Amino acid sequence: MNVNVVLVGHVDHGKSTLIGRLLYDSASIKSERVEEIQKLVEEYKRRFEFAYFLDSFEDELKEERTIDTVSLMFMGKKNCYTITDVPGHKEFIKNMLTGASHADVAVLVVSVVEGVQEQTRRHLFLLRMLGIDNLFVAVNKMDAVAYSKERFETIRSQISEVLSAFGYDAEEVTFIPVSAMEGDNIYSSSEKMDWYDGQTLIEALDEVTLERETKPLRFVVQDVYELETEKVVVGRVESGVLRRGDEILFEPSGVRARIEGLRFFGREDDEATTGDCAGIVIEGTVRRGDVGGPLEDPPRAVRSFFGETVFLGDELRRGDILELRCGTAKVRCEVSDIKEKIDSETGEVLEENPESISEHDAATIEFATEPLVVERFVDIPELGRFVLVKDGRNIGAGVVLQTDLGV
Numbered sequence: 001m002n003v004n005v006v007l008v009g010h011v012d013h014g015k016s017t018l019i020g021r022l023l024y025d026s027a028s029i030k031s032e033r034v035e036e037i038q039k040l041v042e043e044y045k046r047r048f049e050f051a052y053f054l055d056s057f058e059d060e061l062k063e064e065r066t067i068d069t070v071s072l073m074f075m076g077k078k079n080c081y082t083i084t085d086v087p088g089h090k091e092f093i094k095n096m097l098t099g100a101s102h103a104d105v106a107v108l109v110v111s112v113v114e115g116v117q118e119q120t121r122r123h124l125f126l127l128r129m130l131g132i133d134n135l136f137v138a139v140n141k142m143d144a145v146a147y148s149k150e151r152f153e154t155i156r157s158q159i160s161e162v163l164s165a166f167g168y169d170a171e172e173v174t175f176i177p178v179s180a181m182e183g184d185n186i187y188s189s190s191e192k193m194d195w196y197d198g199q200t201l202i203e204a205l206d207e208v209t210l211e212r213e214t215k216p217l218r219f220v221v222q223d224v225y226e227l228e229t230e231k232v233v234v235g236r237v238e239s240g241v242l243r244r245g246d247e248i249l250f251e252p253s254g255v256r257a258r259i260e261g262l263r264f265f266g267r268e269d270d271e272a273t274t275g276d277c278a279g280i281v282i283e284g285t286v287r288r289g290d291v292g293g294p295l296e297d298p299p300r301a302v303r304s305f306f307g308e309t310v311f312l313g314d315e316l317r318r319g320d321i322l323e324l325r326c327g328t329a330k331v332r333c334e335v336s337d338i339k340e341k342i343d344s345e346t347g348e349v350l351e352e353n354p355e356s357i358s359e360h361d362a363a364t365i366e367f368a369t370e371p372l373v374v375e376r377f378v379d380i381p382e383l384g385r386f387v388l389v390k391d392g393r394n395i396g397a398g399v400v401l402q403t404d405l406g407v
């Protein structure tokens, strides 16, 4: 079974190092790659760091911090994992939102030296918002505190308190004392912590089981190519299955069409499944931003929806006009009502019906938009998250809680 894991946590608490360790210990890295990195590190006169196994490592060497989300695969003893490294740095909350949205489980990395920090809290808030309940806590850098049980217990209860505040049942969450650098309790059981008889991180992850439900087809249109003999609509299957011969409805265009042909890059098939990019041949005019789905459970274009947002701009006021992006759609929208202003470090509601919110606030907001296909995040995450843009700058990101407000 493939499990999508996202790693979150405060800057420098060891996320990238932990991933590097997982990849290394599970022998998911080719030896040429190890040599290649050792050479690079020499060039940069740095100490060998596991974090350098990650992609874009050349940038990391220069920047010293994760600057974009990176996905990698590795094998557990049972499950197969796709793991996403999310930057801990403030400005990258937006990436975190998009990166975490596919996650089945999350690993929260907390340094035993520093304990809970601002980003630890903000990331937990986002996990909650994204409905990721399956959570593991890696209390990292145990080597730096001489593998002290006391220090572990202190940090564990500090984290538990925060978890409870966010509505997690802290008793149900697995806490693992680890050293990503030394490899303790990650892939193999540590000999330096005989006071701990719990699972290693990989053992804990290997126990995860998932139920994936079947969802209706959502084909998101990226481009339309008018060839001499046919018109090919290129897009991505974000959920469900698309078959040659199916009749589907595109919204907001309202075009109903039969799929006459299916084109892949480099292969032939009669169907495209979730995650596939494909070209379809249809009669009728659709455009980028349209979403196709089955007649019995079609996508619906709405003119308003209710969402939860983390705001990263300076100020957002009721009545503001913004650009909203969801899937491949780009529309104008208005902030018609701000229902609640929420503290993104604690999840607490700070104010009902505020006039405005400022940087780092979260909020529940009613948007009025040009016709747009959105889905509730819990139903189809790929069409249930959005980004807010003003003057070409990303100023927020969020998830759709409710569609079709009937406005």
Ligand code: GTP
Pocket: 009, 010, 011, 012, 013, 014, 015, 016, 017, 018, 049, 051, 064, 065, 066, 086, 087, 088, 089, 140, 141, 142, 143, 144, 178, 179, 180, 181, 182
């Ligand atoms: P950002 O991507 O910038 O958010 O940081 P990160 O969480 O990915 O941290 P990273 O893995 O880059 O590690 C930060 C620093 O902590 C590096 O200098 C690591 O060598 C160090 N570090 C990571 N894990 C451990 C550990 O288990 N023990 C000790 N002593 N140091 C560690």
Ligand code: MG
Pocket: 015, 016, 017, 051, 065, 066, 085, 087, 088
């Ligand atoms: Mg990192």
